[in-house]
Structure formats: structure tokens, C-alpha cells
Amino acid sequence: MPKIKTRDRILNASLSLFNSLGEPNVTTLLISDELDISPGNLYYHFKSKGDIVEELFTGFEAEMLDLLSVPEDVDISLDQQSFFLHMLFEAVARYRFLYQDLVNVLSRHERLQLRFKRILKKKTGAFRSICESLRNQSMMSIEEDDLDSLCEQLTLTACYWSAYDTLSHLDDRESVDPGRGVYQMMHLMLPYFAPGVQEHAKLISQDYLM
Amino acid sequence: MPKIKTRDRILNASLSLFNSLGEPNVTTLLISDELDISPGNLYYHFKSKGDIVEELFTGFEAEMLDLLSVPEDVDISLDQQSFFLHMLFEAVARYRFLYQDLVNVLSRHERLQLRFKRILKKKTGAFRSICESLRNQSMMSIEEDDLDSLCEQLTLTACYWSAYDTLSHLDDRESVDPGRGVYQMMHLMLPYFAPGVQEHAKLISQDYLM
DNA sequence: GTCTATATTAGGATAGAC
DNA sequence: GTCTATCCTAATATAGAC
Numbered sequence: 001m002p003k004i005k006t007r008d009r010i011l012n013a014s015l016s017l018f019n020s021l022g023e024p025n026v027t028t029l030l031i032s033d034e035l036d037i038s039p040g041n042l043y044y045h046f047k048s049k050g051d052i053v054e055e056l057f058t059g060f061e062a063e064m065l066d067l068l069s070v071p072e073d074v075d076i077s078l079d080q081q082s083f084f085l086h087m088l089f090e091a092v093a094r095y096r097f098l099y100q101d102l103v104n105v106l107s108r109h110e111r112l113q114l115r116f117k118r119i120l121k122k123k124t125g126a127f128r129s130i131c132e133s134l135r136n137q138s139m140m141s142i143e144e145d146d147l148d149s150l151c152e153q154l155t156l157t158a159c160y161w162s163a164y165d166t167l168s169h170l171d172d173r174e175s176v177d178p179g180r181g182v183y184q185m186m187h188l189m190l191p192y193f194a195p196g197v198q199e200h201a202k203l204i205s206q207d208y209l210m
Numbered sequence: 211m212p213k214i215k216t217r218d219r220i221l222n223a224s225l226s227l228f229n230s231l232g233e234p235n236v237t238t239l240l241i242s243d244e245l246d247i248s249p250g251n252l253y254y255h256f257k258s259k260g261d262i263v264e265e266l267f268t269g270f271e272a273e274m275l276d277l278l279s280v281p282e283d284v285d286i287s288l289d290q291q292s293f294f295l296h297m298l299f300e301a302v303a304r305y306r307f308l309y310q311d312l313v314n315v316l317s318r319h320e321r322l323q324l325r326f327k328r329i330l331k332k333k334t335g336a337f338r339s340i341c342e343s344l345r346n347q348s349m350m351s352i353e354e355d356d357l358d359s360l361c362e363q364l365t366l367t368a369c370y371w372s373a374y375d376t377l378s379h380l381d382d383r384e385s386v387d388p389g390r391g392v393y394q395m396m397h398l399m400l401p402y403f404a405p406g407v408q409e410h411a412k413l414i415s416q417d418y419l420m
Numbered sequence: 421g422t423c424t425a426t427a428t429t430a431g432g433a434t435a436g437a438c
Numbered sequence: 439g440t441c442t443a444t445c446c447t448a449a450t451a452t453a454g455a456c
Contacts, residue, residue, distance in 0.1 A: 006439075006440090021317070022313050022314050022317055024234060024314050025314070025317060025318075027430080027431055027432080028431075028432065028433080029430095029431075029432090037439095037440075037441090038440065038441050038442070039432090039433085039441095039442095040433095040434085040435090040440070040441060040442070040443090041439070041440050041441070043432085043433060043434075044439065044440070045439090047433085048432075048433075049431095049432070049433095100312070100313035100314070101311040101312075101313055101314040102310070102311075102373065102377070103232050103310035103311055103373065103376065103377075104232050104234050104235070104310070104311040104314055106377075107231070107232055107235060108235075116377075117377065117378075120377065146397065146400070149393070149394060149397040150397075152394065153363075153367070153394060153397070153398065155374075156366075156367065156370060156371065156374045156394075157363070157366065159370075159374065160366060160369075160370040160373075160374065161366065163312065163313065163370075164365075164366045164369065164370065166313065167312070167316075167326075167327065167330065168327075183359070184359060184362065184363060184366075187356065187359040187360075187363070188363065188398075190356070191401030191402070192401070216421075216422090237448080237449055237450080238449075238450065238451085239448090239449075239450090247421095247422075247423090248422065248423050248424070249423095249424095249450090249451085250422070250423060250424075250425090250451090250452080250453090251421070251422050251423070253450090253451060253452075254421065254422070255421090257451090258450075258451075259449090259450070259451095
């Protein structure tokens with residue numbers, strides 16, 4: 001087996017330390033310590049801690065943009081939709097350090113602000129596409145105002161659920177269960193589903209409560 | 211007019227700087243600069259920056275606990291409810307620095323963690339009381355599972371709406387409009403209101419879009 | 421109560437040998 | 439590519455005069 005490049009080991013270790021301790025609490029020394037390499041070595045691979053953050057963000061961005069490229073004008077099934085939510089929450093959870101101290105992180109990395117906002121916008125757009133698709137299939141019935149509100153709410157929840165969830169387990173911050181997040185998202189849409197669809201959606205959402 | 215005590219001036223300035231720049235970005239030097247006093251003077255009044263944070267938190271806690279002491283077994287009207295939401299969002303907005311970098315702040319002030327969680331729990335409880343009151347008055351119709359989910363969702367939104375909202379205006383962070391938050395909260399409950407009530411609630415929520 | 425000056429870290433980052 | 443040693447800076451905090 002080819003051994004993993006130091007550069008990648010640094011990225012992996014940083015990501016997991018950021019997630020469990022919070023990015024501002026992780027020093028370059030801690031990262032190098034964790035990997036049993038010298039701080040100098042770390043700085044050979046990355047010219048600053050900020051660079052590590054930016055590179056991780058780029059990975060996050062790529063995953064998200066890929067995931068969020070929901071094709072318009074395509075009928076989306078309930079199963080596809082919940083699968084999409086599942087993937088989304090997994091991705092967010094994997095990079096949850098970004099959300100846990102969002103304002104702080106973005107204020108120290110101004111270049112990430114627009115990119116983050118772009119993702120956010122795309123996220124809302126994706127939810128809108130999904131809802132409109134469901135509406136076109138007569139699976140969902142919702143007025144325009146309510147749809148706006150719902151999509152905002154879905155975006156908010158997609159962003160902050162994992163941060164909110166960790167609040168309940170501030171002690172062990174190693175793992176996060178994305179299931180409950182998906183459940184909440186489904187429940188946000190539930191009232192607007194057509195009667196028959198509602199039943200189905202309820203069953204699906206139940207599965208996400210482990 | 212009696213001039214404000216330096217100690218209080220420090221608290222006020224800190225709060226507003228924390229809110230607009232994020233607590234981790236505000237140094238004790240910046241605070242004293244803002245007030246045209248010396249850093250030494252600041253440390254005469256507070257033995258550490260953490261103490262300032264804790265004292266501000268105590269104010270926040272007091273306001274919240276007071277606000278959240280929703281009497282059980284009392285019929286709550288829709289107007290009272292929206293007024294309550296309004297007050298709640300005002301309070302959260304006034305201390306939004308706490309929420310903007312919640313994990314960070316709580317991780318550096320462990321003693322605040324339990325207190326914060328207690329408030330959170332109380333918040334969920336208050337929403338539950340309100341919903342149950344509305345249900346008792348036959349103004350709301352909702353199943354138990356959905357109620358759990360709704361109350362969690364209301365709590366999440368009450369916490370993070372202002373942080374989410376500031377994302378859209380990361381440039382000017384001076385003011386926050388709590389209106390849209392109230393609107394969202396109303397819309398979360400809307401689907402579960404009885405038909406007649408729904409109309410009324412919609413009208414009320416409209417008013418909150420400035 | 422307030423100031424000036426200074427001590428103390430801790431964290432980010434570089435230099436230069438191996 | 440990796441290490442050790444060191445520098446630099448910014449931020450918290452203290453000491454002691456006024």
C-alpha cells in the first residue's frame with residue numbers, strides 16, 4: 001500500500017482536529033504533534049494555517065457544488081430527495097468546523113466569504129428546485145410566499161443543524177449523527193405534501209431516527 | 211444626568227464590539243481604545259476579558275430566564291405569542307455575539323456551557339407550552355411527534371436565525387432586523403394552525419416583514 | 421480610579437542544518 | 439522532506455506611580 005503523503009496527512013488531521021476542537025482552538029503545533037512531525041515540516045507543506053483552512057474549504061466547496069447541481073426539469077422522487085438530504089448532511093457534518101464558528105472563520109478568511117455565500121445561495125436554489133419538482137408532480141402543494149419561507153428554513157437547518165446538535169453533546173465532539181437532521185428537514189416539508197405522499201414521507205423520515 | 215460608571219461603559223462597549231466584530235476578534239486593547247481609557251483601567255474593573263464575557267452572559271441569562279418563564283395553564287393568544295417571539299428575537303439579537311461563534315465561546319468558557327444548555331432547554335419548553343396552550347384552545351392541531359420536531363425547529367431557529375441573517379450582510383454588522391426571524395417562526399407553526407387562525411397568523415406575520 | 425510602562429505568554433512563521 | 443532552533447508579533451495581564 002502506498003503510504004499517504006504528508007501533505008494529505010496534514011489535511012486529514014487538521015480537518016478532524018478542527019471538527020472536534022474548533023478551528024480557532026487548533027494550533028499548528030497541535031497538528032504537527034498529532035502527526036509526530038515537526039512544526040517546520042508542516043510549514044514546508046503549507047505556508048500558513050490559513051492555507052490549510054482554505055484548502056479544506058476548497059474540498060468542501062467542490063463536494064457541495066457537485067452535490068447541489070440538482071438538474072432542473074427532472075422529476076424527483078421522494079427517495080431521491082431523502083437520499084440527497086442524507087448526502088448533504090453527511091457533507092456538512094464532515095466539515096462542521098466551518099459552521100460551528102462560522103462568523104469567526106469567515107471574518108478571518110475574507111476570501112471565503114463570497115464563496116460561502118455562493119454555496120448558500122445554491123443550496124436554497126436546490127431546495128427550491130426540489131420543491132418545484134414535487135409541486136409539478138402534484139406531490140406538494142404550497143403557495144409562493146410559503147415556498148420562499150420554507151426554502152430559507154431548509155437552508156438554515158441544513159447549515160446549523162449539526163452545530164445545534166453538537167450543543168447537546170459538547171463533551172464528546174468526535175462523531176455526529178446526521179440522521180436527526182434529515183428527519184427535521186423532512187418534517188419541515190411534511191405539511192405541504194399531498195395526503196398520500198405525507199404518509200410515505202413520514203415512513204421515510206422515521207428510518208432516519210436510527 | 212448622572213454619568214455612567216466606567217464599569218458599565220466597559221460592559222456596553224464590549225457588548226457592541228463583540229456583536230459587530232465577533233468576540234474572539236475583540237481585544238481588551240480595542241475595548242479600552244474605544245472608550246478612551248487605558249488598558250490598565252479596564253483591568254482595574256475586570257480581572258480578565260473572560261470576566262466581561264461572563265458578566266454579559268449573566269445579563270443575557272437573566273433576560274432570557276425572565277422572558278421564558280411562560281406560565282403554564284394559561285390561554286395564550288396569537289398576539290401574545292407573536293409579541294413573545296418579538297421580545298425573544300430582540301434579546302437574542304442584542305447578545306448575538308454568543309451565537310455567532312457559539313462553539314468557540316462556550317469552549318473557552320466551560321462554566322457557561324451548562325447555563326447555556328439550561329436556557330436552551332427552557333426555550334424548547336416555552337415553545338411547547340405555547341403550542342400546547344394553542345392546542346387546548348383548538349387553535350392548533352398537531353400530533354405528538356410533529357410537536358417534538360416543531361419545538362426543536364423553533365429552538366434552532368430562535369438561536370441561529372440572527373447568525374444566519376448576518377451572513378447575508380457580513381459587511382455591515384452593526385444592526386440586525388429581528389422581524390424576519392419572527393416571520394419565519396410564525397411560518398413554522400402556520401401549517402398546524404386551524405384554518406381560521408391561519409389567516410390571522412398570516413396577517414400578523416406579514417407585519418413583521420418591515 | 422486612572423494612567424504608563426512592562427512582563428508574560430502563546431501562537432504563527434522562518435532559517436538553516438541534515 | 440524533515441528537523442531543531444529561533445524570531446516576531448499580538449494579546450492578556452500586572453506593577454506601581456499619580
